[in-house]
Amino acid sequence: MRRLLAGLHPAETAHLLESLPPTERKICWPLINPDLRGDVLSYIGEEVRTDLMTEMDTADLINATEDLDTDDIADILQDLPDHIVHEVLRAMDSQHRRRVEAVLAFDEDSAGGLMNTDVITVRTDITLEVVLRYLRMLGELPENTDSLYVVDHDDHYLGTLRLSQVVSRSRSLLVSEAMSHQVDPIPANMSDRDVARRFEKHDLISAPVIDKDNHLLGRITIDDVVDVIRDEAEHSMLSMAGLGEDEDTFAPVRRSVNRRSVWLGVNLLTAFLASWVIGLFDTTIQKQVALAVLMPIVASMGGIAGSQTLTLVIRSMALGQINDKNQRWLLRKEFLVGASNGIIWAVAIAIVTVIWFNSLSLGVLIGTAIVINLIAAALAGVTIPLTLKRIGIDPALSGSVLLTTVTDVIGFTAFLGFASMFIV
């Protein structure tokens, strides 16, 4: 087993650990080469990582984090208690410590928290020949270095000098002539999602990070951004089921029970609300039991149609596609889609109902309720996430609960209410 593990890339070891149930995970972890543990940790999702780190003592942690990139170290340290962070930092040499502290000073979810501080800087007034000599003197360049950054005496960011320019342009050219301004520097307090969006939009590989006075602080490379992009894209799906972004599929039973039961409890409230609405019409149902048989159809069609609209709107909001101008257009569109699909399926359901229960009025009743509920679902699917966002609540997390409440209540009220008025 130990031999098998030794042959794996740290990323593969991380993947293996994430796919193991907790007991096996704990057996496997000590078998991993201590020098590689830091690397492995940097590839593991937050939840599993925290579990593994609680098993390590401080000496292990110091050993494991020794050879990592500053952003990876900062990322790992952020999950630990302060006194351990302090000890790990104390064990580093002062240059290294200063770098890690610089990254730790920023929020984990900001450009500063994503960045690496191991940049190579050059001045404007030297030639590419001198740059080449300088690089050769440095020897090994930091991993994934594709650009050097141009700064002045006070470390103000001036421009980017790509390695592809250094090797392809004339050696007598000055840095100031060969550098580019194509990539805007990223402010350290920009959120990681905005950073990801900028990388995606402009097909960036790396970008410089600056403070508010335009001092160069570090660089972000795309391999760090890829994780943000995946997390962001998965966030909506997991939130809509009441799950966390970093949820460990192989978490211990007790932890999963605690987390998920909260979500079930929230949903139970909406289920009771729906029951209460039905309860208002219990005498109607007693007289015409077919209503009880058919009512789940009304609620379920509304729920499905609403969640289609909701999913699309939440995704478009995450991609930044929705603005004040197109909101009204979208609301009108979804209204028309809801009404059209409502009419199409109302007719189909009405026909089945008439045949099944041999009652024309029951068919007209359920058809009407379906049209009303699908329109309500479409409107709720647009307005709920927009409103939640405006008041600062994550639409992916609470949107689906609210939507189901709306479609259940409106569906049952329309169906049973009309029944009590016109049929029974």
Next chain:
Amino acid sequence: MRRLLAGLHPAETAHLLESLPPTERKICWPLINPDLRGDVLSYIGEEVRTDLMTEMDTADLINATEDLDTDDIADILQDLPDHIVHEVLRAMDSQHRRRVEAVLAFDEDSAGGLMNTDVITVRTDITLEVVLRYLRMLGELPENTDSLYVVDHDDHYLGTLRLSQVVSRSRSLLVSEAMSHQVDPIPANMSDRDVARRFEKHDLISAPVIDKDNHLLGRITIDDVVDVIRDEAEHSMLSMAGLGEDEDTFAPVRRSVNRRSVWLGVNLLTAFLASWVIGLFDTTIQKQVALAVLMPIVASMGGIAGSQTLTLVIRSMALGQINDKNQRWLLRKEFLVGASNGIIWAVAIAIVTVIWFNSLSLGVLIGTAIVINLIAAALAGVTIPLTLKRIGIDPALSGSVLLTTVTDVIGFTAFLGFASMFIV
């Protein structure tokens, strides 16, 4: 407006177009500088892109695709009818055409379809000094070039020479001494998702693509992979609502109605199945109308619990975390989570029911049904996606329909069935 558009980066123009309703989109498109249209198209999602391209004549298309990277051209051409592709290809110079044709020969969703063919190759037996002279002679390097590829006389791939090595190592070193084998070349027929996973795992920026005889065909850079990662991560969420991966939020009403109504129809079948189950117990409901009031709670709690399990399992499957060994563990875990949450909420719901309807037996009944349904939901949440995958059906698309069917049928049967046996 035209001036505003001229000031935008093509990626921003693309984003703007994607955020516009269809009519405005069609008004806006002709205002965009024809030379930039190709660039803009390469940033737009497939659905919107196809719409825009149907408005362009062949001359426009030739003009727009002229200056693009080969992979972007291939990507765009793949959406067009064959005779137009043929004409666009004929307008290119022969070298360019050969490159585009090389990419077009591969499936859009494979490494070959993602790759760029503009690689720079060098031989093993020259020094870095000669490499530098060669690069300087070439002038401008292809965008995002961070590595050169080392090949033999027959274009067999031998290794990668990073630019960071070229600039930092001694000029008298041979290419064979400075090149690295760290990155495994990617076979052209590897699926784009496997390519994405490999880039993510190994934090790659670029990688060479080879054919089955180890000939170098091109390179893949991470900016092309980022789109695959986002699509893959969003795929599950959109599929679970019956939506397509590239769904345009601002698609015309008619198109949205057609697409979504299919999904509603599929779900209607499961809703009718649930109704049929309820119909089996209509006399029971007539005698005890509280059953009709409470039955949505049983179904809804099962649906929520099941979709939590389903979402986690689908995501873990997409990440390749689930294998034969941990399946049984996962099934056992979800069984325990379902049973625990079932018991917790069964007690809560039973208490509310006893108080509400002043009936102990109704409380016991609904509690029992909840436990049964939550266990069934957990087991279905694990086994449905695994089974679907085994028989080659996308679990994200059909999983949630099947799951709801299971939880509705088992929930209603348990609740109403026990009621008919013991209470009424």
